[in-house]
Amino acid sequence: MLQWNVIGQFIFSGFVLQAAWTTLWISVVAQILGVILGLFIALMRMSRYPVLSSIARAYIWFFRGSPLLVQVLLLWDGLPRINPNLLLSDIVCVLVAFSLNEGAYMAEITRAGIASVDVGQMEAAKSLGMRYSLAMRRIVLPQAARVIVPPLGNEFNNMLKTTSIASVIGLAELTHFAQQFGSPTFAIFELLIVVTLYYLLMTTIWGYVQAWIENRLDPNRSTKVELQEKSWASRMLGFGSQAQAGR
Amino acid sequence: MALQETSTGVMVRAEQIVKSFGSLTVLNGVDLAVKRGQVVVIIGPSGSGKTTLLRCLNHLEKIDSGRIYIEDELMGYREVDGRLVEDKEANIARIRAQVGFVFQRFNLFPHKTALENVMEAPVHVLHRPPREVREQALDLLAKVGLAEKADVYPHKLSGGQQQRVAIARALAMNPKLMLFDEATSALDPELVGDVLKVMRQLAEEGMTMVVVTHEMGFARDVADHVIFMDKAQIVEQGPPRQLLEASVNERTRGFLRQL
Numbered sequence: 463m464l465q466w467n468v469i470g471q472f473i474f475s476g477f478v479l480q481a482a483w484t485t486l487w488i489s490v491v492a493q494i495l496g497v498i499l500g501l502f503i504a505l506m507r508m509s510r511y512p513v514l515s516s517i518a519r520a521y522i523w524f525f526r527g528s529p530l531l532v533q534v535l536l537l538w539d540g541l542p543r544i545n546p547n548l549l550l551s552d553i554v555c556v557l558v559a560f561s562l563n564e565g566a567y568m569a570e571i572t573r574a575g576i577a578s579v580d581v582g583q584m585e586a587a588k589s590l591g592m593r594y595s596l597a598m599r600r601i602v603l604p605q606a607a608r609v610i611v612p613p614l615g616n617e618f619n620n621m622l623k624t625t626s627i628a629s630v631i632g633l634a635e636l637t638h639f640a641q642q643f644g645s646p647t648f649a650i651f652e653l654l655i656v657v658t659l660y661y662l663l664m665t666t667i668w669g670y671v672q673a674w675i676e677n678r679l680d681p682n683r684s685t686k687v688e689l690q691e692k693s694w695a696s697r698m699l700g701f702g703s704q705a706q707a708g709r
Numbered sequence: 710m711a712l713q714e715t716s717t718g719v720m721v722r723a724e725q726i727v728k729s730f731g732s733l734t735v736l737n738g739v740d741l742a743v744k745r746g747q748v749v750v751i752i753g754p755s756g757s758g759k760t761t762l763l764r765c766l767n768h769l770e771k772i773d774s775g776r777i778y779i780e781d782e783l784m785g786y787r788e789v790d791g792r793l794v795e796d797k798e799a800n801i802a803r804i805r806a807q808v809g810f811v812f813q814r815f816n817l818f819p820h821k822t823a824l825e826n827v828m829e830a831p832v833h834v835l836h837r838p839p840r841e842v843r844e845q846a847l848d849l850l851a852k853v854g855l856a857e858k859a860d861v862y863p864h865k866l867s868g869g870q871q872q873r874v875a876i877a878r879a880l881a882m883n884p885k886l887m888l889f890d891e892a893t894s895a896l897d898p899e900l901v902g903d904v905l906k907v908m909r910q911l912a913e914e915g916m917t918m919v920v921v922t923h924e925m926g927f928a929r930d931v932a933d934h935v936i937f938m939d940k941a942q943i944v945e946q947g948p949p950r951q952l953l954e955a956s957v958n959e960r961t962r963g964f965l966r967q968l
Contacts, residue, residue: 582816583816583818586812586816588769588802589808589810590806590830590878591803591805591807591830591834591835592802592830593798593802596834600829600833
């Protein structure tokens with residue numbers, strides 16, 4: 463029989479709010495670090511210097527090819543065996559593992575985004591005297607963002623849930639909270655329901671945020687002068703009617 | 710052709726350019742000289758190497774051998790112990806900033822308005838004050854007949870309008886040389902005229918131009934010098950009337966007959 467009172471007792475308790483906050487900020491920080499890392503790995507991967515692209519390739523191969531749980535444990539249990547000074551705190555361990563892992567996925571997403579931008583854009587930027595880095599920053603990446611953002615949103619949705627892996631090394635996030643309070647009270651099921659609701663709440667809110675961001679990036683939204691399209695001047699000069707013909 | 714000019718009168722000098730893509734040689738020992746203020750038009754069948762030659766001039770393509778000078782400056786390379794090594798990126802960018810390039814497919818920045826497209830490089834490459842650049846950009850848009858499209862994004866413009874914005878964008882850098890790569894080839898026929906008109910006006914104002922085109926009328930009326938390329942080489946060159954109307958070269962005549 464479901465103990466409703468346990469759910470009621472915990473659902474707005476300070477413990478669960480604290481755990482939810484931990485889940486949220488770890489997700490945000492790991493995702494941000496993953497995006498930054500992913501950008502650099504992607505640029506390395508596309509570099510014309512074979513050493514850089516090989517390093518990037520190996521990185522992606524390793525972090526996408528092995529389980530995140532194993533990567534966390536490698537850092538947590540493995541590093542101190544190499545050198546006792548490398549005993550990381552649980553938070554640091556989780557952030558490092560999650561960021562490195564996310565960096566590999568973001569690298570592939572970012573690479574696909576950059577590759578989706580027509581090469582003519584980079585050429586046009588260069589022909590105007592821009593260097594590679596400036597052209598990337600001002601011309602290519604803003605356009606790549608349109609392609610990167612939707613999968614990035616999915617990555618963050620995943621990240622919110624993947625943080626549950628941190629429970630295995632005892633980090634006080636949502637899943638760990640359920641285990642910690644569920645075992646002694648024999649109400650693990652009830653507490654899992656509580657944390658599930660929290661996960662659902664966070665991913666649902668994120669879904670709305672994601673939709674809003676994607677809508678903002680929609681190119682069809684960006685028109686400042688719709689009404690002037692058929693001004694008398696453009697009609698007189700004879701190209702107002704062709705305004706829709708391009709592309 | 711005459712290379713005995715004083716070096717200051719020569720804007721572009723290309724010597725023995727060789728370029729291949731894999732086993733395909735697209736430029737096989739091409740020489741080119743463009744004097745300041747001159748309009749040189751390059752014609753020839755598809756695959757003759759004319760677009761590649763133009764792209765080599767501002768180092769959008771690397772060359773296998775030969776030398777390209779933009780006003781006495783070696784483009785894209787520097788000499789180390791008699792060998793050519795690719796130049797530093799900053800140097801290449803500095804020379805490119807003085808050379809306008811107009812692409813067949815316009816390549817406007819789709820995430821920026823017409824005005825922002827024109828302002829982008831003067832502000833972020835030359836670091837000129839935005840307010841001053843804005844004035845100049847609006848003047849340039851007016852010059853190409855698009856004053857009222859300043860705040861419009863490229864996808865709302867016709868091909869001809871996009872190309873004219875692209876020309877304004879190149880002019881905003883105050884280039885000393887303009888390169889046109891089949892600037893009207895991707896346009897619907899009724900839109901070609903507006904773009905050619907802008908190019909004619911530029912030529913009349915004394916801009917040094919190298920123009921790759923299929924528009925024979927433009928070549929006849931505007932060019933000071935016409936070059937016919939075929940099979941990776943310059944076959945014939947000379948004043949437009951001589952080359953377009955009185956050529957004795959079999960290949961030139963054959964090409965012109967097909968048009």
